[in-house]
Amino acid sequence: MPITQTNQRVNINDRRVINGKDADVVQLHPMKHTFAWDAYLTGNANHWLPTEIGMQIDVEQWKSNNILTEDERIAFKTVLGFFTTADSLAANNLVLATYKHITSPEIRMYLLRQAYEEAIHTQAYQYIVESLGLDGSEIFNMYREVESIYNKASFFLSFNEGIFDPNFKTGTFASDQKFLENLCVFSLIVEGIFFYSSFAVIFGFQRQNKMPGSAEQIQYIMRDESSHLNFGADMINAIKQEQPELWTEEFQAHITNLIKEAVGLEYEFATTCFPRGIMGISQDGFRRYIEYIADRRLQRVGLPIVYGTENPFTWMSESVDLAKEKNFFETRVIEYQTGGTLDW
Secondary structure, eight states: OOOOOOSOOOOGGGOOSSSOOGGGGGOOOSOOOHHHHHHHHHHHHTOOOGGGSOOHHHHHHHHOSSSSOHHHHHHHHHHHHHHHHHHHHHHHHIIIIIHHHOOOHHHHHHHHHHHHHHHHHHHHHHHHHHHHTOOHHHHHTHHHHSHHHHHHHHHHHTTTTTTTSTTOOSOSHHHHHHHHHHHHIIIIIIIIIITHHHHHHHHHHHHTTOSHHHHHHHHHHHHHHHHHHHHHHHHHHHHHHHOGGGSOHHHHHHHHHHHHHHHHHHHHHHHHHSTTOBTTBOHHHHHHHHHHHHHHHHHHTTOOOSSOOOOSOHHHHHHHHHHHHSOTTTTOOOOOOOGGGOOO
16 A cells, blocks of 8 residues: 655544545554454464363373263264364454455454464364374265355355455445455354353263363363454444444344344254253253354344343353463463573
8 A cells, every 4th residue: 555654643542443545544543443453462462272181181082992882973073063164264354354354453453363263273273183093085075075164164155255256345334344344244243152061072072071181172262252353343333333324224224133043053963963962951941042152243233132041051151261260371380482592
């Protein structure tokens, strides 16, 4: 972008999530969207790498004929297959579509951090696959072979069609609503709903002292995804405030209907992949948990709840909140090289 020489400084009131002044994207101060800067600092403080987590117990349990049932093995591989697809597609959406339309430099800073975290998540899945000796082509190709994963992937990819167009630009009512729709789908649905029944399965393993290394990695991932979800909701709410004309009654009804459709897809995924339930979690438990999560996502952006369902998995809250009660790094040996010890 061209830079014009001037002594006129940026007015904080001109800052926008989208449709701000082009030159403003390179100037971090004055900072308007402080939620993004806070999220960026938190992300840096929560940095982790999969290879810092031991997998020996997982390997022993996976090789044993007495620890895991066949249903548990299928469930484990199925949720791993979904995770590999979802995180890769989320990263593509951030890097190839969302970032270039954002005109807030502090939001752009966090998006770069978020994209890196998505890469770490994909590395974690590869690390689990490699450690356990799984067939990587089976796990990473599951989105093509398992219908319920394919249906979820197809659902959220359909909302990329507009903003992935190289000619797409924000700045009109229609294009701005299209961009906002994409944010709602990826933040509230992909990261806010589609991940969560799979998280529940993995933490079901953890509650039974099974696959602890894999579960710890997923716990870190869930912590990251919770930050991504909250950041996305903050972006949605900021756009609502800056461009309230976009948040029409028709658009609100549209987003609510998309979330209801996503709940149906997630219920299909849970019940077809775990038809007999798993880890003591019944099909009905999955359904009610998905509805509970969906209501929380609606509330986060000021929309009325749909289901009014109580949380059947109260222990999931304990898994989410664990970061507040435990030093995630206290059991890990970290050997980062400082500048003076790097081999140039």
